[in-house]
Amino acid sequence: MISKKEKKKELIMQSALELFSLKGFYNTTIPDIAGSLKMSVGNMYNYFKSKDILAKEIIKYISIYLGSKLREINELDISTEEKTRKIIEIYFQTAMHKPEMIDYFLRIYLSTREVFKDGCEGMICVNEFVTEVMIYFEEGVKCGDLRDQDFFSAFGLFMGYLGGMVFLKGEDVLPKGLDDYIDDISYNVYKALSV
Amino acid sequence: MISKKEKKKELIMQSALELFSLKGFYNTTIPDIAGSLKMSVGNMYNYFKSKDILAKEIIKYISIYLGSKLREINELDISTEEKTRKIIEIYFQTAMHKPEMIDYFLRIYLSTREVFKDGCEGMICVNEFVTEVMIYFEEGVKCGDLRDQDFFSAFGLFMGYLGGMVFLKGEDVLPKGLDDYIDDISYNVYKALSV
Amino acid sequence: MISKKEKKKELIMQSALELFSLKGFYNTTIPDIAGSLKMSVGNMYNYFKSKDILAKEIIKYISIYLGSKLREINELDISTEEKTRKIIEIYFQTAMHKPEMIDYFLRIYLSTREVFKDGCEGMICVNEFVTEVMIYFEEGVKCGDLRDQDFFSAFGLFMGYLGGMVFLKGEDVLPKGLDDYIDDISYNVYKALSV
Amino acid sequence: MISKKEKKKELIMQSALELFSLKGFYNTTIPDIAGSLKMSVGNMYNYFKSKDILAKEIIKYISIYLGSKLREINELDISTEEKTRKIIEIYFQTAMHKPEMIDYFLRIYLSTREVFKDGCEGMICVNEFVTEVMIYFEEGVKCGDLRDQDFFSAFGLFMGYLGGMVFLKGEDVLPKGLDDYIDDISYNVYKALSV
DNA sequence: GATGAATGAGCTTTCATTCAT
């Protein structure tokens, strides 16, 4: 069972996540976050000892969320090609319906090194997510669908690609909706990674 | 002919670029930049009217630099496959020898929307760079090497991939040097984009 | 008979005394004190209505403790010279074995006027201690051992001296242990005060 | 010649010294100090990088001031007994006419260890003052007036005594003015220290 | 008696920008 305090921590993370991804880490103040929750500034600090710690907890939270989504796909009994498409779909769906998550990942986590340096070195805080991508890749290789190449070569292509598209969407330069690129992207990714 | 003032502006941009990419936009102060140039704070404002304007000039500067590098490749009389490889090479070489440029692109420009919102909407400030990628792509299509797909589907893959790899390198999770991934990546990109 | 509540108040004072003398009044928080006693913050306020009141009760507590030690000496049937030495001994022994007491006296009580202004004016809160020094002095005069001078001239010398030595010890500038100064100090004090 | 900046630093120290000694270190805020000088808060930090550093500079300043006063006495061609009296006189005169100095010494410097821990270990920041006391003592010994005892035994007596009297005055328990104790104290100190 | 979440004023410190020289 989840404690009342744990529940409130999650509420705070949700609100902070939205504000951070909307306005950026340094343009979101603790009073902003507290205000959005009708909570006093001081009380915020009963839940998260610092703004940095809050930011780190949020990325872990996102990693767990996205990781669980990927796990569901990994557990399906479908071809690697279909899995590839489903991963793209879920990524874009998240980008459309919970844009703050992907945005936080791309614009806060990847770019605010100072904050994540201590405690999120390497991929510690996005471990759950990366692990599932790894599973997707290794199973694809094992069953003969994907070429056996360096994992990071494959990871960079797949995730760099998806991130890049969401960035373009965010910059409002994509003429079509993200959904409309799913066919192209699935084709390109699978073409690149398959044997 | 380039004026003395223009020359000093460039010096300032160089120094600011290094500091911004090293410590982030919000952790670099105007006194920091002035200090690194042994220049007074007040005088800095004779060259750039605000920190935001400085940041925007820098991204244009980078875009022009990288665009010119790509143009050189586009003007070579080689196959699209060779061009693809050369683009990757030049991108990684820049990432290794002038890391501040790629870092600024990925960590400052892409992530600090607040700053670039006014004056760099869409791709205005990275126009020169994007244009050359577009030329690479369209010529590749015209000569029958590349599949005729939506430009952004291709752009996202190529540039998202390269950015993703540099990010991974920056996070110190790549077991090998960037150079050692050139073969893999060239292969993957060309496989994805070719007919 | 001492009530259960009175007993707990004393426990709190002991803990607070240690923390105050170790970290200072303003660097010791009520949560610090409560935490050191595994007690809730709210409950602390059932025993002491404010931090200031707690601080004042502590100095009274110390005064009573030290006063009782001096009374024991005053009641002995020994010469004033021997009493003088015994007072120094007991003072230094306290400084060594219960350093928090002397430290509190010197560093909290004497220096944090704001806090003790209301309720501890003059020597109200250290009354028991000062009274015993007064008795020592007056009896010494009555029996012809000590010169009959202004009490405060004598008090300042004796207690200023002892406090000064403990300060020096605290600053780690004394080359020897406090004990090793007892001979010197006894000699100096008695020489100064005797007829 | 003294720079304009140095002059302003001294003005700030003067003002801060008064406020600190009057209200205590933790009850004096930077806005208090800035306000007393009709100066902006931000500008204060152009002169002293932190409140702690300001506090440390002040104690050095006081030490130099008092040290110079003692040096003048040390350089006089008078007996040790007369020097003893003159030191007490100058100390009490300072306590009466520049009470903030002695108060700062006794109530801020000696009691706020946290602040002076780094950078003022031992007697580093009161070096000039202590040195002159040492010279007084050693010359007194050399010329046969004072007993050759441990320096700190003598220092603790002399300075502890003077500090103690000022404390008592501050607590308003002395029935007479400080001046009226000079005879007594001179007699006591010299009696204790002389051969 | 006991808990600890909640309050909110207040603190130190930072920094883009201005402006008198």
Place this chain on the structure above:
DNA sequence: AATGAATGAAAGCTCATTCAT
């Protein structure tokens, strides 16, 4: 063109105290 002292708003964070449970 050049200096750097000055401004002042705003940030992150702390903490004595209260109060519903």
